[in-house]
Amino acid sequence: NAGVMQNPRHLVRRRGQEARLRCSPMKGHSHVYWYRQLPEEGLKFMVYLQKENIIDESGMPKERFSAEFPKEGPSILRIQQVVRGDSAAYFCASSPVEDPTTYEQYFGPGTRLTVT
Amino acid sequence: GQSLEQPSEVTAVEGAIVQINCTYQTSGFYGLSWYQQHDGGAPTFLSYNGLDGLEETGRFSSFLSRSDSYGYLLLQELQMKDSASYFCAGRDTGFQKLVFGTGTRLLVSP
Numbered sequence: 001n002a003g004v005m006q007n008p009r010h011l012v013r014r015r016g017q018e019a020r021l022r023c024s025p026m027k028g029h030s031h032v033y034w035y036r037q038l039p040e041e042g043l044k045f046m047v048y049l050q051k052e053n054i055i056d057e058s059g060m061p062k063e064r065f066s067a068e069f070p071k072e073g074p075s076i077l078r079i080q081q082v083v084r085g086d087s088a089a090y091f092c093a094s095s096p097v098e099d100p101t102t103y104e105q106y107f108g109p110g111t112r113l114t115v116t
Numbered sequence: 117g118q119s120l121e122q123p124s125e126v127t128a129v130e131g132a133i134v135q136i137n138c139t140y141q142t143s144g145f146y147g148l149s150w151y152q153q154h155d156g157g158a159p160t161f162l163s164y165n166g167l168d169g170l171e172e173t174g175r176f177s178s179f180l181s182r183s184d185s186y187g188y189l190l191l192q193e194l195q196m197k198d199s200a201s202y203f204c205a206g207r208d209t210g211f212q213k214l215v216f217g218t219g220t221r222l223l224v225s226p
Contacts, residue, residue, distance in 0.1 A: 033213060042203055042216040043159065056213055091158060095212070104149075105214060107158040 002027065004094050004108035005074075012114045019079040019086070021111045025094030032075045033093045033105060034067060043091060049075060082115045089113075118142040118206050120217035127223045128194050136189045136220045138204035145206035148180050148187045149214065154200045162202075163189065191222070199224045 005024040013019050025032050031050055035043040048056040049069040060067065064082075069075040079086055089112050093105040120140040128134040138148065147166040151159040165171055165180035165187060177190040191198055204217040 031212070035214075035216075042219045043214075045213045045215065048213050059213075093214075104161045104164065107151075107160070109158050 004029075004092055004106050006090075006092050006108035006111050008111060009109060010112045010114070012116060013082050014116055015083055016081050019082050019113055021077040021079075021090050021092075021113070023075040023077070023092030023094075023108060025075070025092075026096075026106055029094035029096050029106070031095045032069050033095075034075075034077050035091045035093065037089045037091060037110075039088070046077070079113075082113075084115045087113055087115045118145060118208070118215040120204050120206055120215065122202075122204060122217045122220045124218070125221045125223065127225065129225050130194055130196060132194050133190065133192050134194060134222065136191070136202050136204075136222070138187045138189075138217050140185050140187075140204075140206060140217075142185075142206055142215075145209055145215070147207055148178070149205045149207060150176075150178050150189045151203045151205060151216075152200050153203065153219075159203065194224050196224050196226070198222060 004026055007022050033048050034046040036046055037043045045059040047060050047067045052071050064080045066078045089110045091110045092108045095105050122138050149164045150162040152162050153159045162176055163173055163178040165178050168180055168182055170179045175192045180187040201219050201221050203219045205214040
């Protein structure tokens with residue numbers, strides 16, 4: 001049973017370019033979460049999605065960031081016109097159901113974004 | 117909102133026992149989780165407390181007291197491979213997101 005997959009693992013972009021990060025949840029999981037981790041800091045929630053729906057985007061910056069989880073294919077986190085401050089590790093996590101008693105989120109290996 | 121505070125660093129020797137505390141201020145959440153993260157790696161789930169009290173999983177135990185807004189992770193028989201960062205996380209009641217603590221870096225020495 002494959003775990004959460006993210007690609008690319010490392011991504012280098014110049015300032016002003018676009019970054020597209022992909023996440024395939026575990027088989028049978030329909031809930032996806034994106035977190036960002038700056039160097040030497042904890043993880044910060046960005047967005048929670050179900051298939052074709054954004055459930056909670058309270059952690060997303062208002063500009064340049066967007067996320068989707070289409071009916072078919074992986075979830076995509078898109079960062080337009082990247083700036084140096086966007087350099088971070090971006091982790092995706094998935095869980096099987098929207099149930100308060102389901103307490104474990106399974107994390108992918110992350111995408112390390114470096115903006116030069 | 118939620119905020120979870122942890123000590124920034126803890127050091128211990130192999131074979132010892134160490135406790136990592138987590139104090140929080142929150143408007144409500146479904147329990148406290150603990151995650152381990154090695155440098156450059158992904159967070160991996162360790163333990164969860166949905167109710168007050170102690171949960172034991174092998175060498176790791178976790179405790180929660182809602183009345184004191186406090187929890188801890190207890191690691192026994194420390195091994196070198198336990199050197200990592202440890203995060204407590206509150207599970208939001210509204211939308212299931214995890215709110216992570218500030219993280220504790222554990223250094224285990226021979």
